[in-house]
Structure formats: C-alpha cells, structure tokens
Amino acid sequence: MAFRGTLVIDIERCKGCAVCTTGCPNKCIALSKMVNKKGYNYLEMINEEACIGCANCAVICPDGVLTVYRVKI
Amino acid sequence: MTREDIIKPENLVYRRTPVLTDNVMHYCPGCGHGVIHRIIAEVVEEMGIQENTIAIAPVGCSVLAYNYFEIDCIEAAHGRAPALATAIKRLYPEHFVFSYQGDGDLAAIGTGETIHTCNRGENITMIFVNNGIYGMTGGQMAPTTLSGMKTATSPFGRDTEIMGNPLNITELIAKLPGAYYVTRQAVYTPALARKCKKAIRQAFENQKLKKGVSFVEVVSNCNSGWKLAPVKANEWLEENMLKYYPLGDLKVPEGK
Ligand SMILES: Cc1ncc(C[n+]2csc(CCOP(=O)(O)OP(=O)(O)O)c2C)c(N)n1
Ligand code: SF4
Ligand code: SF4
Ligand code: SF4
Ligand SMILES: [Mg+2]
Numbered sequence: 001m002a003f004r005g006t007l008v009i010d011i012e013r014c015k016g017c018a019v020c021t022t023g024c025p026n027k028c029i030a031l032s033k034m035v036n037k038k039g040y041n042y043l044e045m046i047n048e049e050a051c052i053g054c055a056n057c058a059v060i061c062p063d064g065v066l067t068v069y070r071v072k073i
Numbered sequence: 074m075t076r077e078d079i080i081k082p083e084n085l086v087y088r089r090t091p092v093l094t095d096n097v098m099h100y101c102p103g104c105g106h107g108v109i110h111r112i113i114a115e116v117v118e119e120m121g122i123q124e125n126t127i128a129i130a131p132v133g134c135s136v137l138a139y140n141y142f143e144i145d146c147i148e149a150a151h152g153r154a155p156a157l158a159t160a161i162k163r164l165y166p167e168h169f170v171f172s173y174q175g176d177g178d179l180a181a182i183g184t185g186e187t188i189h190t191c192n193r194g195e196n197i198t199m200i201f202v203n204n205g206i207y208g209m210t211g212g213q214m215a216p217t218t219l220s221g222m223k224t225a226t227s228p229f230g231r232d233t234e235i236m237g238n239p240l241n242i243t244e245l246i247a248k249l250p251g252a253y254y255v256t257r258q259a260v261y262t263p264a265l266a267r268k269c270k271k272a273i274r275q276a277f278e279n280q281k282l283k284k285g286v287s288f289v290e291v292v293s294n295c296n297s298g299w300k301l302a303p304v305k306a307n308e309w310l311e312e313n314m315l316k317y318y319p320l321g322d323l324k325v326p327e328g329k
Contacts, residue, residue, distance in 0.1 A: 017103030056263035062107025064089035
C-alpha cells in the first residue's frame with residue numbers, strides 16, 4: 001500500500017535541533033536558512049512529494065512541532 | 074495531489090497530545106526530556122487517565138515539568154520524588170502516580186528514597202532519565218557519568234581511581250523484590266521512541282495490578298552538558314552510553 005503524506009510545521013515552536021531529520025526515511029525535511037522569532041533555523045519540507053506520512057519525524061521531535069497527515073494512494 | 078488535499082481532519086495521523094500544555098518547553102534544543110514528556114502524556118491520553126494521574130517532578134532540568142503536563146503535578150524536594158509518590162499513592166490508591174527524575178536526583182541525592190521505595194514495592198511508576206550528568210546546574214559529574222567522560226567537575230575525564238565507578242542503579246533496582254517491572258529504553262530514533270512508549274504504557278498499566286514498582290530508565294542526552302550539537306549528542310549516546318547502560322528489559326513480570 002502506498003501513502004502520500006505531509007507535515008504542518010509549527011515554525012515558532014521549532015528549536016532547529018535537526019533530530020527529526022535523522023528519522024526521515026526519504027530525506028523530506030531539513031533546516032531552513034531562515035530563522036524564526038527566537039533565531040532558530042526552523043524545519044522545512046524540502047521534498048514534500050516523497051513524504052509518506054510515517055510520522056517518524058514527529059515521534060522524535062522533542063518540542064511537539066509536527067502534525068502529520070497521510071492519505072492512501 | 075496537493076498539500077490541501079492531504080491536510081484534512083480525516084487524514085490526521087499524528088498531532089501534539091492535548092495532555093501537554095501549550096507552553097514551549099524550556100529544554101535545550103534536541104533534549105530528550107521533551108520527547109519523554111510527550112511519550113508519557115500520550116500514554117496518559119491513550120489510557121484515558123488524565124483526570125486521575127498525579128505526576129511528581131524532581132529537581133533538575135525537569136523541575137518545571139508541571140508547566141508542561143496537563144495533569145495534576147507536585148514538585149518534590151531534590152531526590153525525594155519517590156517518597157512523595159509513596160505518600161500520594163497510599164492516600165489515593167486508585168490514582169495513577171508517577172515520579173519523573175534525572176540521574177542526579179534519582180541516583181545521587183535521592184539514592185536512599187529510590188532504593189527504599191523500590192524495596193518496599195510501592196505501587197507506582199518511576200521514570201528515570203539518565204543523561205550521565207547534572208544538566209541543570211551546568212554539567213557536573215553525576216554518579217552515572219561514564220568512566221573517562223568529561224564534565225565540568227571532571228575536566229580531564231572521570232578517573233574511576235579517584236572518582237569511583239559509574240553507578241548502574243537500574244541493575245541494583247532489578248534485584249529488589251519490590252521492583253515488579255524494570256526496563257531500560259531510549260528515544261533518539263523513531264523505533265526506540267515507539268518501543269519506549271510501549272514500555273511506559275506497560276509501566277502505567279501495571280499499577281492496576283498492585284504488584285510493586287514499575288521502573289523505566291530512559292538513557293537520554295544532555296547536549297549542553299556534553300557540549301555536543303543535538304544530532305552529535307545522540308550519536309555519542311549510542312556509541313558510549315549504551316555500552317554501559319544497554320537497552321532492554323532487566324526484569325519482566327512472570328508470564329509476560
Ligand atoms: C538540596 C539541593 N542540592 C543541590 C541542588 C543543586 N542541584 C540542582 S539540580 C541538580 C542535579 C540535577 O541533575 P539530574 O537529576 O541528573 O537532572 P538533569 O538536569 O540532568 O535532567 C543539583 C545537584 C539543589 N537544587 N538542591
Ligand atoms: S512523515 Fe515520515 S516521510 Fe514525512 S517528513 Fe516525516 S519522517 Fe519524513
Ligand atoms: S525535531 Fe522538532 S524542534 Fe527539532 S528541528 Fe525537528 S521540528 Fe524542529
Ligand atoms: S541542560 Fe541538558 S538535560 Fe537540561 S535541558 Fe539542556 S540538554 Fe536537556
Ligand atoms: Mg542528569
């Protein structure tokens with residue numbers, strides 16, 4: 001079964017730790033060159049088409065930044 | 074398929090649990106405390122026990138845990154969380170009571186409370202966050218600090234000749250008859266975080282059986298104290314901490 005997924009990223013809550021990026025099987029996410037109000041390079045999707053909505057990123061994010069959606073395709 | 078097609082309530086697979094408050098946690102970027110808080114909150118949500126769970130926070134970086142759990146919390150004096158948890162559980166035996174402590178709190182100043190609470194077999198859940206250092210106070214050596222590990226008070230590395238050996242307190246606890254379930258987990262990969270959640274769920278479910286302490290050590294990081302960037306700290310954890318603190322169950326109830 002194949003899935004397509006995507007994230008809603010709470011940019012202001014993100015601390016730019018990059019821990020979530022180590023859990024993504026498809027290298028969909030990376031830190032932005034831009035910073036949030038606290039000065040952290042926040043997370044962004046760089047390869048949204050490859051996201052399968054597995055929530056690996058979300059379950060290791062220490063700050064509850066990520067909401068994950070997924071559909072069967 | 075566009076983003077808008079995917080972001081619909083019926084397609085939601087993961088969201089921040091409402092058992093955490095909206096407060097932004099004060100923890101350093103990448104700190105395991107945040108993940109461990111979230112896992113506990115998710116377990117409380119999934120078990121439907123938010124209204125009858127009481128948390129005991131320690132002294133240490135997680136001293137402010139009560140700001141983050143949307144459940145009743147008490148903050149204990151340094152090292153005394155298991156003593157407070159004992160009192161609360163005895164007064165409210167039908168409530169779910171858990172203590173949450175760092176290694177300095179649980180295995181240094183609170184060693185007495187830890188050992189005796191486990192030995193008495195209080196019917197509580199104890200969460201032990203072992204990052205091998207006193208994070209809150211600036212990264213001093215803890216009893217759990219690894220041999221050779223550099224900290225603010227062992228700048229040339231822990232010399233066990235002078236400073237003693239790292240204390241594997243979870244192994245000691247597993248030997249006590251009052252300890253019903255003892256396990257060591259980690260949360261730095263998705264698979265480990267999911268496994269840790271199962272263990273914490275088990276540790277809470279066990280309170281229904283009234284058989285003694287359920288003790289979950291989580292080997293965690295302290296990026297600031299270890300002076301490593303978060304991802305590097307997790308690699309260091311895997312390479313070094315797990316040698317001395319191997320993951321797995323140390324004591325499982327019979328028949329499980
Ligand atoms: C009675 C007393 N002694 C010492 C301290 C200083 N102190 C605060 S937190 C701490 C150790 C915290 O380390 P740990 O429990 O490992 O928590 P972490 O911050 O690493 O999560 C110490 C020694 C204190 N607050 N009170
Ligand atoms: S949901 Fe899975 S595939 Fe999508 S960004 Fe997160 S880890 Fe990567
Ligand atoms: S793990 Fe969370 S806080 Fe860290 S970069 Fe990813 S989204 Fe941001
Ligand atoms: S000092 Fe260490 S334990 Fe404390 S919040 Fe920072 S990384 Fe976490
Ligand atoms: Mg510590």
